[in-house]
Amino acid sequence: MLIRALRDEGVEYIFGYPGGAALHIYDAIFRQQDVKHILVRHEQAATHMADAYSRSTGRVGTVLVTSGPGATNAITGIATAYMDSIPMVVISGQVMSHLIGEDAFQETDMVGISRPIVKHSFMVKHASEIPEIVKKAYYIASTGRPGPVVIDVPKDVTHPGQTFPYEYPEKVKIRSYTPATRGHTGQIKKAVQLLLSAKRPVIYTGGGVVQGNAAELLTQLVQLLDFPCTNTLMGLGGYPATDKRFLGMLGMHGTFEANTAMHHSDVILAVGARFDDRVTNTVSKFCPNAKIIHVDIDPASISKTVVADVPIVGAVDSVLSEMLALIQETDERPDAEAIAAWWKQINEWRDRHGLYAKPRYDTSSEKIKPQEVITAIYEVTKGDAFVTSDVGQHQMFTAQYYRFDKPRRWINSGGLGTMGFGLPAAMGVQVAHRDATVVCVTGEGSIQMCIQELSTCTQYHLPVKIICLNNQALGMVRQWQDMQYSSRYAESLYEDSLPDFIKLAEAYGHVGMRVTKREELKAKLEECFALKDRVVFMDIMVDQSEHVYPMHVAPNGSMRDMYLSKTERT
């Protein structure tokens, strides 16, 4: 009944791992062909795969795990999806109903453990409830501000001996759940007036634009107004990065021009972004002269940290298209002289300290710089790959130097910052886009957190390209230790303990390549991406001493207070 409901919901893939409490469900999977199952090597990877499958397609990802350790192993992945508002349904087996509460074998209170990191959860009491609960779960996960939903299924509920009339509901109505759709027209008018009167505007957008399929509308709006646009880490790809109106990413490791423009702006249009602490730096010093328009589908995101002058609760695509229509209707346009002066100022910032005007790293060094690896990947893949990352310096370098022109191409764990995300995420993307080039940019630290999935790649023929920026240290930890702990590298160095990643990749049946010289970097990358149907693990030895810049001065800094290199600050 459960698998039938999933099929009727249109589920193509389940990412999972079997176990005692889920065996009835697995038997049902075995006896049909419509819903395909991907067997991972650890449940965390199942959740990350489903998560990235969702991020790259917009569809809901589906996970199936057993009770107890199966369920708890899934927790990190559920929290990752929750923090980044990714629609996902996680079905967990549970011990038989009459054993619940008795500390039975492999029993854990999954609904309780997952409660703070799910949008909602269900415990199935009777088999007859399954179709409606499945329908509700997918509806809740995918509407409003999306998020993960858990369905906990006691084993007896899926016992095959029971028969019930089966009907999959076409629609569900939940009286206590009405996600926001259109924004308030009066507020939208007010926002448009404010935008048209702006002299130093910035459009700041987040994951909501990507998730809400509003990238196209955003691009139209930005170009119609000729306003500068910056994206959050989660929002990259929401606006074409190669367009001249794009200022780059903002925030802790944002560009000088994006952060400085934000600080000096008079009107900020925030769309599908949540004024995260990694963006705002010290909230009390955030953009002192700016009037803030905040569009978000989640009312609780508005005025949570930074108070909005014009709050608009609504789906970003609907609000942006209303804004566009209003601007197109009126003859009023922003003060052209002021906007031109603003652009002149921004371009001057760009030339002075921008990431793209000239290399911001030492190009004469013998060592391979991580920044140039990302730039080379960008060139070799023609800027058109799906790129996943783990968490740390390599993640920030990728966000800075891989210039995403399309939404849903950049897939990383922004909110939770989950190391181990990158490889399973790349696999999840490859499952959804069989012919696409999928790159996982990782480090020798992160990759070891889910490296067992190299085996899953073999089983399902998922030819992802793993680019490991190997600096033989936990780079971001080391950077903070350099900057704040007088270079006392507490437990951030691997010394001689790292495995031979080449042999490891080969042991799983994949191709391993090592790059140690700058001059061979480009050629090796080309060789790697030419191997279309193989998993390639590229171990690139990069300069250990490199830091990610710009970096916000914290604590107590404002948006414009940044370290620009080891020796310069604003």
Add this chain to the structure above:
Amino acid sequence: MRRIISVLMENAPGALSRVVGLFSQRGYNIESLTVAPTEDPTLSRLTLTTLGDEHKIEQITKHLNKLIDVVKLVDLTEGAHIERELMLVKVKAAGAQRAEVKRCVDIFRGQIVDVTSSLYIIQITGTSDKLDAFLQAVGDAAILEVVRTGVSGISRGEKVLSL
């Protein structure tokens, strides 16, 4: 500022834990909490009192509203409302104290609901302030046990919290 938030929610397993969990997860404070089914058995009404400034209360109500099990809620302290709390107090009542306690109960319009030769059990309803005042009047020395239900509240006039 003290606020009374009244929540209408699904009378479903786990609903209460989601509300309570939200408060601990986000570092909000619950002063008192009462919950019981309503005349419609599919709905529960939960009343909680909490402390916080305007900004915090706004966040609390927004996050409560986001919970799927929460149907509707109202901050009663925003308008005219009636609040009541019920308290049972077991006090020593022997000798001269007996008459003194009885007088105090009368003043606060409480009732003595159980009597032994040496103690009374007193029932008293009212606002939380009134109950506090009663306890102060009786004095710590006499009090053996106190149990309070927490605040229940309802708005005055036509305003109704229902589906």
